[in-house]
Amino acid sequence: xxxxxxxxxxxxxxxxxxxxxxxxxxxLFGPSGCGKTTVIRxxxxxxxxxxxxxxxxxxVLVDTERGVFVPPHRRRIGLVFQDAQLFPHLRVATNLxxxxxxxxxxxxxxxxxxxxxxxxxxxxxxxxxxxxxGGEKQRVAIGRALLMSPDLLLMDEPLASLDEERxxxxxxxxxxxxxxxxxxxxxxxxxxxxxxxxxSTVVRLDAGHVAAIGGAAEVLAPTTLAHAGDRFGxxxxxxxxxxxxxxxxxxxxxxxxxxxxxxxxxxxxxxMTVRVVVHATDVALGRLxxxxxxxxxxxxxxxxxxxxxxxxxxxxxxxxxxxxxxLYAYLTRLAVDAMQLAVGQSVTALVKAVSIDERGVAGxxxx
Ligand SMILES: Nc1ncnc2c1ncn2[C@@H]1O[C@H](COP(=O)(O)OP(=O)(O)OP(=O)(O)O)[C@@H](O)[C@H]1O
Numbered sequence: 610x611x612x613x614x615x616x617x618x619x620x621x622x623x624x625x626x627x628x629x630x631x632x633x634x635x636x637l638f639g640p641s642g643c644g645k646t647t648v649i650r651x652x653x654x655x656x657x658x659x660x661x662x663x664x665x666x667x668x669v670l671v672d673t674e675r676g677v678f679v680p681p682h683r684r685r686i687g688l689v690f691q692d693a694q695l696f697p698h699l700r701v702a703t704n705l706x707x708x709x710x711x712x713x714x715x716x717x718x719x720x721x722x723x724x725x726x727x728x729x730x731x732x733x734x735x736x737x738x739x740x741x742x743g744g745e746k747q748r749v750a751i752g753r754a755l756l757m758s759p760d761l762l763l764m765d766e767p768l769a770s771l772d773e774e775r776x777x778x779x780x781x782x783x784x785x786x787x788x789x790x791x792x793x794x795x796x797x798x799x800x801x802x803x804x805x806x807x808x809s810t811v812v813r814l815d816a817g818h819v820a821a822i823g824g825a826a827e828v829l830a831p832t833t834l835a836h837a838g839d840r841f842g843x844x845x846x847x848x849x850x851x852x853x854x855x856x857x858x859x860x861x862x863x864x865x866x867x868x869x870x871x872x873x874x875x876x877x878x879x880x881m882t883v884r885v886v887v888h889a890t891d892v893a894l895g896r897l898x899x900x901x902x903x904x905x906x907x908x909x910x911x912x913x914x915x916x917x918x919x920x921x922x923x924x925x926x927x928x929x930x931x932x933x934x935x936l937y938a939y940l941t942r943l944a945v946d947a948m949q950l951a952v953g954q955s956v957t958a959l960v961k962a963v964s965i966d967e968r969g970v971a972g973x974x975x976x
Pocket of ligand 1: 619620622639640641642643644645646647648
């Protein structure tokens with residue numbers, strides 16, 4: 610449990626945020642410059658707030674009113690940044706040992722063998738950082754942070770410097786970390802798929818304050834056209850159970866109350882509950898009967914709202930799907946007019962499977 614209430618003024622930038630994270634992953638999400646890294650630095654103790662209180666479990670790390678400021682090395686907080694920052698002259702095994710070295714034996718709750726096994730770095734132990742790929746380096750950096758047996762892990766864009774393939778490769782390791790070590794994680798990312806996949810709580814920051822806090826589906830929903838000024842960031846989060854795997858075609862079918870969702874990934878097992886990120890720009894609306902298009906995912910819904918600019922090109926259509934979830938579609942205003950779409954109408958939403966990023970399809974994280 611981490612409880613953060615901090616205020617900080619820095620030139621023109623004002624930070625004033627309050628949020629609490631339970632166990633699991635709490636994601637800090639928001640546009641560039643909104644203050645995510647500043648929050649991480651305040652929690653790590655690399656910066657002091659003008660006013661505020663930071664409490665981790667039963668330990669008060671910062672309380673400006675009472676003059677409490679626990680220095681960074683006494684906070685028992687592990688840090689993982691975008692750039693792995695391994696010691697280049699030390700082999701992987703020694704880099705890992707470094708994390709453990711600074712932890713008192715009595716506080717060493719995390720076993721080296723467990724870390725090596727969960728992160729899959731056994732074969733790398735004798736190598737130097739310069740000989741590792743970006744993803745391998747990042748796994749070692751995570752291992753080093755874990756071996757401090759921290760009470761909290763701070764991860765600031767840990768996948769940002771990796772290419773798409775490496776991101777896909779490392780995400781399952783972060784998931785295992787979340788599920789197998791009971792260490793809460795504060796996770797900064799720009800990537801909506803990562804946030805949905807990992808986080809039980811999402812804190813959306815905007816210009817130094819908390820704009821929304823809650824579950825991924827509610828916090829990331831594009832409620833207004835203005836909020837979705839960057840329309841590519843507008844997403845819906847749908848959940849369902851894996852109904853079938855099709856190894857011959859490399860796809861899985863997720864059963865949803867409104868229809869089937871086909872995703873380009875073989876999920877671990879039939880019956881598991883998953884969440885799927887669908888970008889509003891990837892949703893088309895139609896009145897076609899099932900099977901009449903190449904699109905495999907067709908979901909039945911009723912139009913709940915249409916928001917459009919009077920003279921802009923776009924319209925955001927909110928659909929209430931059978932089962933109660935909401936799906937957003939970004940269309941042109943031209944399409945809305947041509948189809949004479951109106952609130953209350955029943956329509957079919959079409960989502961191309963290839964537009965669904967595998968990174969955004971995941972088992973529901975533990976709360
Ligand atoms: N060392 C600094 N000195 C002065 N201003 C800073 C400093 N570091 C950051 N800022 C400013 O503080 C604000 C918040 O920056 P911060 O790095 O926390 O944002 P962020 O949300 O992490 O952004 P990004 O996603 O781009 O990393 C920005 O306006 C930034 O310009």
